[in-house]
Amino acid sequence: MDRIFGRAWLILGHESQIRNPGDFFTTRMGRESVIVTRHTDGSVRVLVNRCAHRGARVCDAVAGTAAEFVCAYHGWTYGTDGSLRGVPLPGGYDRPAAEMTKGGLARVPRVATYRGFVFASLAEHGPSLTEFLGPLRASFDDFVDRAPAGEVETAGGVFKHAYHGNWKLVLENHNDTVHPAFVHASSIWAAREQPAAAGEAYSEIGVRQMLQNGAPWEVWENTGLWVAGYGHSWMGDYHDDDRLVAALDHPGFAEYRAALERRLGREGTARVLGELRWNSIVYPNCSFMSQFRQLRVVHPIAVDRTVVHAYSFRLKGAPEQMFRDTIAFSNVVNGTASPVLTDDLEVYERTQHGLGGRRTDWVYLGRGHGGDVAAGDGAFRGGTGTSEVHIRNQFAAWLEYMTAEA
Template structure:
């Protein structure tokens, strides 16, 4: 049963009751107590994306990141297994790694030099005689998180007995598989990353990645800056084939360019854009076959959809977008550029072009992300007023229908994906 959200009860409702099928109370963006519950009930109980396989190419490579607000290190140990450990010495709590990425044989605390292996096991304690009879070393390694991966996407969780990652992802796995085809026949790898923060709640960004309604309004400057072919490709507002699916579990996919949803589905009639003619000539000059050139160039714009994986990562057209909650009113975003991992003479020119396209929209001086971030800031500022006034997520509710697969589906400008995320949020925020 859904509790009605009203001006008289909005301050008294339990967190889970602040979400209704068609609206969300503004408190979910501004209440610090709700934020604290989100960190424990969501980010510490479900699978959270932490890395891509290509970021850990060899034993000893690592990446420091966060699960919710808790610092962790993702490593590839000597046997090649991926581990996630808490970045906190078991002695006095100091962090044992301050580098974002690198390669190491283990981690040593700078405070008292307790040392740990890549798998988190305790390797050494200086002057150990002081611990004789008072500490069992076998239980003093770095805290480990359960770690699993799918398609090179690595997830970790603090939950002791989580559902298998494959069940957590569910039908989103089909779309992960499709997203990874943009390697043009090669595996996908991380090319680079940049981070920034906005002054707003994490859920504002979670909504944005599945919000086609804002695109021609917020991104007018980007649409004006690209060639006519690209602008036409992204003019999906009136395209009846452009749709959003609720995939279950809080995950959703927004198909803006349906003909690029599966890059293997190519009948050969689509013209390659003129802007890529220099790239095509360069690939031809090193002997790349026409069919391979076509696959690589068709994938330059990515896969034409945004896949939202609840709660913290999206596979967005041609890049990964990762969110990290900092506080109730501050969020860090990481944009990760990706491209094919193959022979340098082939993938080098392709990846340079992909990076330039990434910078043009997602970069700190790009035409897309700064406009998005301004919108996210304004939502946070606005919801500080009239906390009893709801946030509406009802667009397209009246025309939502099941797809042949059984997924709730509506137009790409509708708020099906937001409703999917908030339904999962509501489930996880119920009292224990």
């Protein structure tokens, strides 16, 4: 927790969650509970959610708007920048409280945003966010550039799920292209047995996505898989269903494409929609799908317990149908009762259980080893899309964090 989650840039959320001064949400950075606020000067602040008096959690709400935060224990009050604003019965303390508490709530030392996504690091020093993200910035660019108004916003609530397993399992899985045929076999077969929907049923997006998980081996082998510094990776896309991929020619996307063309022109739109990515992983706490408007934040709770929050995004300026598709897609891949997600959670728990045995130490991550090729900008590409290169890359970053000098 300290060496990785205490050092890396962690994604916390999106600026649309704190649009106006006083808006805030709470989240975690490893073990720390933090409050992310929009201060009165418009800046984003990240405050440690621990009262400077005797340590109570100051803000208990998930999100909201507040002029100040009042600790429930003895009433100490803090501004949206964490500054100590008020101490009841001040005369009773041996020194002025501001002097005692370094001025209020502890501030997380580094905060930065990229294309509206909010990151912070608990380490005073380290690479800039730009350097940290490296070529992964293109995945965030892809996410935002797809919005006809050039901006995205979180919407539709948050799916939260937990599993009894280590946080690394979810990141290893999201670029694992061998598993769908096995882990998701039951939903692939169920989808194949679905009668064709008359007209466009709400469930259609989900059924189509489940069918795509059954893509033939050549498709997975030929899908691009890239890795970059700090443990990040991203995949090319494997979808060929024109109702799911806006770059293809389904009439369901006509209005959206027209809206995008008004901002980017025909060529610009083709370029943006032609950027086909599946999961992008920002090690150690984020996985997102720029093309499908989904972002997941991974919270380790214990060595064998992980919570994942899944956000859906609205492309501003896009027809409402796009957002309905986003939610339908989210229900099938991120929903707590999703027939796809539940398969993955089952296999994480089986893996955790298996690894808990004491008889063997090693796992085998050799698929594609030796076949990686340099892809420019410090990135490498797996020899095939089914390589385990992303897991080797994650463990290289893990080793670096774990062995770096404090």
